Amino acid sequence: xxxxxxxxxxxxxxxxxxxxxxAGIVLLLAIIAFFITFKQYKNxxxxxxxxxxxxxxxxxxxxxxxxHSAAHYGxxxxxxxxxxxxxxxxVDKYTGISVFLEAHSRNEAGYSDAADQTALSRFxxxxxxxxxxxxxxxxxxxxxxxxxxxxxxxxxxxILKSQGxxxxxxxIGKWLAVLIPSVTITTILFVTAGIVLSNMDNYGLFEWKxxxxxxxxxxxxxxxxxxxxxxxxxxxxxxxxxxxxxLVFWVLACFVAPKVASDLADTRYPYPTHQEFNEQIAEENKxxxxxxxxxxxxxxxxxxxxxxxxxxxxxxxxxFNFNAYLMQKSEEHQAEVFAKHYxxxxxxxxxxxxxxxxxxxxxxxxxxxxxxxxxxxxxxxxHWDFSEAAEEYRVDVQRFLNGTTExxxxxxxxxxxxxxxxxxxxxxxxxSPTFKEVFKQNTSIFLILVLWFxxxxxxxxxxxxxx
Amino acid sequence: MFTYNFKYELKSxxxxxxxxxxxxxxxxxxxxxxxNGKEKVEKRVSGLERVTSEVKEKDNAMLKIxxxxxxxxxxxxxxxxxxxxxxxxxxGYPRVAAIPAKALTFIAxxxxxxxxHFVKPSVxxxxxxxxxxxxxxxxxxLFGTFDLAFVIIYILPLIIIAFSYNIFSEEKEYGSLKLLxxxxxxxxxxxxxxxxxxxxxxxxxxxxxIVITLLFFGFEFGSxxxxxxxxxxxxxxxxxxxxAVVLLVNILVNNSAxxxxxxxxxxxxxxxxIPAVVGQMANVFYPIPSRTKMISEVRExxxxxxxxxxxxxxxxxxxxxEYATKNGTKNYSFxxxxxxxxxxxxxxxxxxxxxxxxxLQKQQEWVKLWQYSSPAIIMQQSFNNLAHTSTAHYQEYRxxxxxxxxxxxxxxxxxxxxxxDFTTSMYKxxxxxxxxxxxxxSVILKVVILLVFSLIFLSIGRQIFNKKIGKGSVIV
Numbered sequence: 041x042x043x044x045x046x047x048x049x050x051x052x053x054x055x056x057x058x059x060x061x062x063a064g065i066v067l068l069l070a071i072i073a074f075f076i077t078f079k080q081y082k083n084x085x086x087x088x089x090x091x092x093x094x095x096x097x098x099x100x101x102x103x104x105x106x107x108h109s110a111a112h113y114g115x116x117x118x119x120x121x122x123x124x125x126x127x128x129x130x131v132d133k134y135t136g137i138s139v140f141l142e143a144h145s146r147n148e149a150g151y152s153d154a155a156d157q158t159a160l161s162r163f164x165x166x167x168x169x170x171x172x173x174x175x176x177x178x179x180x181x182x183x184x185x186x187x188x189x190x191x192x193x194x195x196x197x198x199i200l201k202s203q204g205x206x207x208x209x210x211x212i213g214k215w216l217a218v219l220i221p222s223v224t225i226t227t228i229l230f231v232t233a234g235i236v237l238s239n240m241d242n243y244g245l246f247e248w249k250x251x252x253x254x255x256x257x258x259x260x261x262x263x264x265x266x267x268x269x270x271x272x273x274x275x276x277x278x279x280x281x282x283x284x285x286x287l288v289f290w291v292l293a294c295f296v297a298p299k300v301a302s303d304l305a306d307t308r309y310p311y312p313t314h315q316e317f318n319e320q321i322a323e324e325n326k327x328x329x330x331x332x333x334x335x336x337x338x339x340x341x342x343x344x345x346x347x348x349x350x351x352x353x354x355x356x357x358x359x360f361n362f363n364a365y366l367m368q369k370s371e372e373h374q375a376e377v378f379a380k381h382y383x384x385x386x387x388x389x390x391x392x393x394x395x396x397x398x399x400x401x402x403x404x405x406x407x408x409x410x411x412x413x414x415x416x417x418x419x420x421x422x423h424w425d426f427s428e429a430a431e432e433y434r435v436d437v438q439r440f441l442n443g444t445t446e447x448x449x450x451x452x453x454x455x456x457x458x459x460x461x462x463x464x465x466x467x468x469x470x471x472s473p474t475f476k477e478v479f480k481q482n483t484s485i486f487l488i489l490v491l492w493f494x495x496x497x498x499x500x501x502x503x504x505x506x507x
Numbered sequence: 508m509f510t511y512n513f514k515y516e517l518k519s520x521x522x523x524x525x526x527x528x529x530x531x532x533x534x535x536x537x538x539x540x541x542x543n544g545k546e547k548v549e550k551r552v553s554g555l556e557r558v559t560s561e562v563k564e565k566d567n568a569m570l571k572i573x574x575x576x577x578x579x580x581x582x583x584x585x586x587x588x589x590x591x592x593x594x595x596x597x598x599g600y601p602r603v604a605a606i607p608a609k610a611l612t613f614i615a616x617x618x619x620x621x622x623x624h625f626v627k628p629s630v631x632x633x634x635x636x637x638x639x640x641x642x643x644x645x646x647x648x649l650f651g652t653f654d655l656a657f658v659i660i661y662i663l664p665l666i667i668i669a670f671s672y673n674i675f676s677e678e679k680e681y682g683s684l685k686l687l688x689x690x691x692x693x694x695x696x697x698x699x700x701x702x703x704x705x706x707x708x709x710x711x712x713x714x715x716x717i718v719i720t721l722l723f724f725g726f727e728f729g730s731x732x733x734x735x736x737x738x739x740x741x742x743x744x745x746x747x748x749x750x751a752v753v754l755l756v757n758i759l760v761n762n763s764a765x766x767x768x769x770x771x772x773x774x775x776x777x778x779x780x781i782p783a784v785v786g787q788m789a790n791v792f793y794p795i796p797s798r799t800k801m802i803s804e805v806r807e808x809x810x811x812x813x814x815x816x817x818x819x820x821x822x823x824x825x826x827x828x829e830y831a832t833k834n835g836t837k838n839y840s841f842x843x844x845x846x847x848x849x850x851x852x853x854x855x856x857x858x859x860x861x862x863x864x865x866x867l868q869k870q871q872e873w874v875k876l877w878q879y880s881s882p883a884i885i886m887q888q889s890f891n892n893l894a895h896t897s898t899a900h901y902q903e904y905r906x907x908x909x910x911x912x913x914x915x916x917x918x919x920x921x922x923x924x925x926x927x928d929f930t931t932s933m934y935k936x937x938x939x940x941x942x943x944x945x946x947x948x949s950v951i952l953k954v955v956i957l958l959v960f961s962l963i964f965l966s967i968g969r970q971i972f973n974k975k976i977g978k979g980s981v982i983v
Contacts, residue, residue: 058768069780076787091799098806113810116802131645134621138802148638151798152621154648155640156863158789158870158898159618159891160884162651163782165790170783178775186764280763284669287771291665299653303543306647313554314623314642385642392644420646 041205045213050220053183062182063221066175070229073166077126078236084121091118091138100462107441107457108367114142115437117430117468119149122417123237123246127230127254128169130418133161139427141434143371143441144331146378148314149427168229172258173409174294176222177265181286184218184269186279193279211270211501218266223259230255250475254415257486260493261408267496268404274503297403304399305392317381324377331370339366355451363452364445371438378431386424393420400488407489414482417472421481425473433468440465508692509700516704526708529666533716536662540655541720544613547652551612551624555605558625562603566934569600573931593922593929594842597630597915604628604911604940606904609895610731611738613724615656615887617896620648628912630919631845633852636805636860637912639905655720656890659742660883661778663713667749668770671705674698675757676766679982688982695972698754706750710743717742734893737950741889744957748882751961755968758975781881788877789870796862808855816844823847827924846920853913864902871898882960885953892947903945911940 053059095116102110118138125132136149154161164170191197200210230251237246269286276282312320329338346358346365355362400406413419449455479486520526569590575582576591590596605625612619623641651657675698678684688694717739721728728735752773760766812819820843878884891897918938922929975981 058765058772062772076791087797087799091797091803094803095806098803098810102810116806118799131649134643134645134648136640138799140802148640148642150638150640151802152640153795155621156795156798156867158786158867158874159887159896160782160786160789160874162618163786163883163887164779166780166783166787174779175775178771182768182771278763280673280767283764283767283771284672287665287767288669291662295657295661296653298650299657302644302647302650303546303653305644307543307546310550311642311644313550314638314640315554315558315625317642389644392646396646420644423645 041209042213042216045205045210046217046220049187049214049217053217053221059183059221062179063225066171066179067225069166069175070168070171070225073168073171074126074229074232077129077167081121081126088118088120088137091116096467099465102462103459104456106455107445107461108143108364110457110462111143111438111441114140115468116140117433117470119423119426120470120472122422122472123240124250124254124416125418126168126237127172127233127251128412128416128418129165129167130169130413130416131420131423132418133157133165135420135423139430141430141437143438144374146375146382146431146434149423149430168233169412172226172229173261173405173412176226176262177290177294179222179225180218180262180265181269181283181290183221184214184266185273185283185286187214187218187270188274189276189279189282192277208501215266215270215500218270219262222262226255226258226262230258247475250415253475253479254412257408257411257415257489260489261404264404264489264492264496267493267500271496271500271503274500293403293405297399297406298409301396301399301406305395308395309388309391311385311388317385321377321381324381325374328373328377329366329370331367334363334366342366342369358451360446361449361451361453361455364442364449364455368439368442368446371435371442375431375435375438382431389420389424397485397488400485401491404489404492407485407492410485411482411489414478414485415475417478422472426470429470430468437465508697512697512700513704516701517708520705520708525670526712529670529709530712530716533666533712534719536658537655537716537720538723540653540658541613541724543652544616544654545724547616547619548608548613551608551619555603555607555625558627559603559605562600562627565600569596570931570934573929573934577931591928591930593919593927594630594840596929597919599629601627601629602911602915602937602939604908604942606895606900606942609734609944610726611734612894612896614654614738615890615894615896616652616654617656617891617894618898618901619894619896620652622901626908628908628915630842630916633805633849637905637908639901655717656887656894659745660886660890663742663746664749664774664778667709667746667753668767668774670709671702671750671753672756672767672770673763674702674705674753676761676763679761680763684982694976694981695969698757698972702750702754706747709750710746713742713746714739737889738893740954741886741893741950741957744954744961745882745886747961748957748964751964751968755964755971758968758972761981777881778883782884782887785874785877785880785884789873793866793869793873795866795870801859801863804859805856809852812848812852812855816848819851820844820847823850842923846916846923849916864906867898867902871902879956882957885957889950889953893950895944897947899945899947904942907942908940911938914938 095118099115102113105113116138119136121132133153136152138151139149140147164174186193191200234248234251237251238248240246268289272285272289273282276285329342330336333339334343343355343362343366346362347353347355350358352358396406396410400410410419414421444457444461445455448457572582572584573590576589588595588599590600603625604627608624620643621641622639626637626639628637673680675684678687684694687697721735726735753770756766756769756773760769820839824847874884874888878888888897892899915938918936919929921927922933972981
């Protein structure tokens with residue numbers, strides 16, 4: 041029975057000219073989006089490799105130099121593109137790609153793509169995630185809005201009943217028929233992406249289980265949408281009204297809910313401006329040790345401590361270079377200040393995140409969006425991971441440079457390190473969080489999505505008994 | 508016929524409670540959007556006020572110290588940071604270079620959530636690579652703001668579609684069209700009037716709601732009347748465009764459900780697909796060169812130049828003999844070398860830096876050219892222009908800041924080289940920054956284009972209607 045219903049519905053769907061046109065357009069758009077994203081991905085990866093190599097070359101060929109000068113000269117670290125960004129670009133466009141690491145200050149990642157684009161890009165871009173998140177649900181609506189209402193309008197519901205069809209079988213049959221075309225498009229897209237990624241030489245840490253899970257998330261999203269579309273279609277007797285209600289739901293879920301969520305989050309837990317944030321840090325830094333100001337009280341205090349500890353009466357007699365030691369101590373203090381303020385900022389981000397999560401229960405779009413970005417490693421959390429790894433590396437670099445001066449020179453002398461010093465610094469390697477870690481962080485949001493599916497299914501199947 | 512039509516439409520609208528529901532929904536939505544916009548603008552204004560007053564305070568303190576110094580009174584200021592040394596002022600007392608909010612800024616967030624609204628360019632640092640991005644949660648940037656522009660560009664057409672997708676087909680489906688056809692009236696005129704009346708009511712409600720919102724958030728009509736008129740005419744033209752589309756679809760398709768599907772498809776195309784495609788094409792045809800590459804190039808150049816700093820200073824003095832010391836002593840400080848090489852760096856990097864701005868410029872020109880492919884793009888561009896939050900505005904701001912920071916450095920350079928003190932009398936001559944908005948195209952052209960679009964659709968509708976009348980397929 042179910043098989044017959046599916047066959048009949050599919051035949052009807054494929055006969056419909058509007059479906060054929062729109063499915064054709066979506067497939068074409070998906071191919072273009074995929075192709076463009078793939079090209080960009082390859083380009084960015086190439087640029088990343090080049091920049092990384094050239095950066096290291098510049099760093100190693102500094103020649104003879106004072107290590108603290110080298111610290112001010114600084115180094116750049118670059119954020120690698122995650123393989124699954126091919127499917128979901130997430131917030132990558134809005135976060136910078138490189139962090140400048142220097143002495144005394146922690147810098148934000150600079151040069152986001154969005155800042156280099158026109159305002160038009162804020163409409164949304166033709167990327168696979170745009171198709172997956174916005175357009176395919178629309179196809180589901182287009183196919184499913186009249187599944188039940190057409191039986192009433194065409195007076196076929198009585199004939200159906202007289203055939204002895206069971207309510208749940210009819211629902212399942214129609215449900216599957218609505219799903220099949222969209223799921224086919226999605227499957228093609230994911231399989232292509234998987235094959236392309238696994239065949240690339242330099243594809244980073246691509247894993248099939250990640251892409252499979254991503255596929256599962258989108259599948260759940262479409263199941264939820266299908267449930268809702270069929271539910272609306274079974275409630276409303278007229279196809280036109282059913283379509284309008286479906287459309288309103290789509291706009292509310294995909295456009296209005298995210299915007300309202302972001303406005304609520306920002307009003308309740310606002311971010312400081314760059315200026316404010318930097319001033320707070322500068323203010324607190326001033327209170328501590330300044331490596332460039334050996335005359336300050338704090339520095340004098342440290343000097344007295346060191347002299348006492350090593351039982352000598354002059355800095356010259358210390359077994360290490362006190363200036364470098366002072367510099368390192370001040371660096372440690374500053375790093376602490378930065379860590380403190382960034383953790384305050386992270387707290388604020390966490391609170392905003394909670395607002396988004398709590399609103400995920402009003403729109404199935406939100407949990408899908410967040411899960412998709414998280415699995416693709418293109419969400420805000422992965423940006424935090426990267427910038428924290430960069431900061432850790434920065435602190436290590438400073439320790440290495442100040443340590444070099446401290447060990448190899450005496451107090452009062454200007455130490456010039458030999459040219460091969462720079463090679464000894466370990467390279468920055470960023471490893472993005474594993475799938476397990478990502479999943480652990482996002483279990484609650486995944487549960488919300490599952491809950492959406494369960495509740496919408498229950499509602500659909502229990503309100504449909506009359507059919 | 509018109510009065511009957513008017514009365515009938517009004518009665519049926521009032522009875523179905525559509526009008527009430529619509530007005531209330533629009534009012535709430537628009538007020539909420541206005542509130543969001545205002546909140547952002549207020550944060551921006553208060554931030555700017557704070558920083559300006561801080562600078563003022565700091566200036567006053569500096570003037571006091573300078574005054575004491577000139578009178579020979581001793582102060583407890585660290586001699587290394589005395590403001591009588593010009594470079595200490597140039598470095599430690601930068602001016603605020605701000606892009607102020609305008610009266611209509613709150614209607615469209617545009618690019619304003621991406622960028623900072625004031626910088627303090629000092630004599631140290633690269634004005635070309637100054638960071639303009641604002642600290643923000645990227646998720647927020649991704650989702651965007653629920654602002655007035657969003658309501659008008661995205662939501663309003665949907666309201667129009669939901670409001671009148673079956674304006675004609677309904678009559679046919681209820682069988683009342685046959686009754687109407689038997690009357691001695693022109694069906695086309697009747698349909699046109701019916702649509703015009705709905706257009707009238709929706710426009711009236713929208714305008715009233717917008718005016719209430721503007722009043723509520725303290726918009727000054729007197730001094731900003733022209734921007735108000737521009738806003739209103741854009742909104743009216745946009746509503747007209749969508750009604751023309753609705754009318755055309757009603758005539759062409761004339762089946763409620765199919766109408767709704769077609770209108771939905773048009774909405775998706777005009778508002779989602781075309782802008783996304785045009786934007787993507789701008790990126791593909793005029794790609795912004797790699798920033799990672801720029802970083803490496805800047806560093807390599809700087810490293811190269813820093814090794815030759817003494818030579819650069821020599822060359823600089825040869826080019827600018829007025830700066831060389833008269834008695835031939837070569838007692839040049841860090842600042843001498845720095846300012847001399849900074850000029851060179853900027854000069855050398857200018858082509859590279861410009862390549863980003865010109866590419867962005869080209870992207871904008873592309874968008875400008877193709878904006879006519881979708882009324883949604885026209886609206887977004889015009890709203891951002893009215894709100895002063897467009898890409899062009901921020902680009903202009905950046906270039907003006909670059910000019911200003913050079914002016915700031917050049918003000919101190921003669922003092923540095925001639926070894927003169929900075930004095931209280933010079934304070935008034937300090938360059939200050941004033942942002943000049945770029946000349947934006949008037950919206951008249953855009954409104955006219957929207958009207959032309961509507962007229963084309965209306966006349967196509969008329970043609971099809973006539974054809975259908977000829978075939979006798981309008982009523983059955």
